[in-house]
Amino acid sequence: MAGSLTNNIYMLRAERRWSQKYLAEQIGVSRQTIISLEANRYNPSLILAFRIAEVFGVGIEDVFRYHPQQTKGDE
Template identity: 50%
Template structure:
């Protein structure tokens, strides 16, 4: 499991440092398990969107990887699925354990 320790702002770039010490910058791609979790719980995209107070298009963009969730939205998603943010969102270059 990966855990984000710091979010540091340097100039116009935001860096994320995980437990392994890897530095990620804004624009790095995240994988997520939203679609899998949604289907396991038999939720439609519309139902999930309503629960999270976002549009269905946002859910589509999240599931397809075209959009990275804000920290607030990531927190809402994690709370809804009763998981940690790190259980749902994974940087592309990190392997799942």
């Protein structure tokens, strides 16, 4: 059963008026990684997800949401 992962990184970053470059430097990744994360084209490792939440000072569930795929019987 596959699902999807979405995030609030753009919103959290915008609230703090942080640039993509600044956030990338804080968590030790490239700006391209931030771009891919915000576009939901890249799912981070669990360690990276926790680092992102820590930098924002919020819980991981405030940054990331998992959406399970519904099966026909779940409707």
